[in-house]
Amino acid sequence: QSVLTQPPSVSGAPGQRVTISCTGSSSNIGAGYEVHWYQQLPGTAPKLLIYSNTNRPSGVPDRFSGSKSGTSASLAITGLQAEDEADYYCQSYDRSLSGSVFGGGTKLTVL
Amino acid sequence: QVQLQESGPGLVKPPQTLSLTCTVSGAAIINGDSYWTWIRQPPGKGLEWIGYIYNSGRTYYSPSLKSRVTISADTSKNQFSLKLTSVTAADTAVYYCARGLGAFDFWGQGTMVTVSS
Numbered sequence: 001q002s003v004l005t006q007p008p009s010v011s012g013a014p015g016q017r018v019t020i021s022c023t024g025s026s027s028n029i030g031a032g033y034e035v036h037w038y039q040q041l042p043g044t045a046p047k048l049l050i051y052s053n054t055n056r057p058s059g060v061p062d063r064f065s066g067s068k069s070g071t072s073a074s075l076a077i078t079g080l081q082a083e084d085e086a087d088y089y090c091q092s093y094d095r096s097l098s099g100s101v102f103g104g105g106t107k108l109t110v111l
Numbered sequence: 112q113v114q115l116q117e118s119g120p121g122l123v124k125p126p127q128t129l130s131l132t133c134t135v136s137g138a139a140i141i142n143g144d145s146y147w148t149w150i151r152q153p154p155g156k157g158l159e160w161i162g163y164i165y166n167s168g169r170t171y172y173s174p175s176l177k178s179r180v181t182i183s184a185d186t187s188k189n190q191f192s193l194k195l196t197s198v199t200a201a202d203t204a205v206y207y208c209a210r211g212l213g214a215f216d217f218w219g220q221g222t223m224v225t226v227s228s
Contacts, residue, residue, distance in 0.1 A: 098171070
């Protein structure tokens with residue numbers, strides 16, 4: 001059971017928009033801690049996709065965007081492409097656990 | 112460009128100690144504003160934060176692993192290391208080293224460690 005809750009899977013057709021939710025609590029996201037998102041392609045290390053809720057590292061397409069509200073955060077992917085098929089993880093800090101916490105991951109399937 | 116590379120045995124017998132090293136290039140781990148982190152991922156499962164080291168010696172560990180984990184640094188080699196004692200099959204995972212405290216911006220490729228007799 002992960003501290004941050006993500007849907008196990010989402011899917012969409014090429015060109016469509018999908019969102020992945022990340023639900024936390026008052027001890028992590030709701031406490032104001034930043035949310036970060038990672039993309040993990042099969043057999044590779046995670047790659048930072050969104051940091052500090054809404055920011056994209058250099059080289060990440062603007063098709064990827066992040067948002068945060070209350071105790072939840074979301075990752076949106078527009079103009080879905082076949083190469084977006086991957087696992088996506090959210091991450092934040094939890095003050096009760098005094099450490100970083102991850103969501104359980106969401107598998108994105110491009111139909 | 113910061114690069115990290117994990118190294119260590121791929122097979123550890125229970126209840127021995129798992130030892131891994133992360134070699135960093137492109138950044139000095141002695142740099143006080145950088146945090147150096149270990150994260151693991153059991154096969155087919157999600158990511159778990161293990162702990163970090165900063166200021167070349169100050170550490171912080173996941174409460175669930177704290178009794179078994181030690182992270183240390185060798186600034187002369189620009190490396191930091193992970194030791195996990197009394198391993199069981201539940202410690203079988205891909206182990207990643209990464210840079211960061213909040214967001215982890217650079218990651219190693221990961222190394223698979225299997226715990227089995």
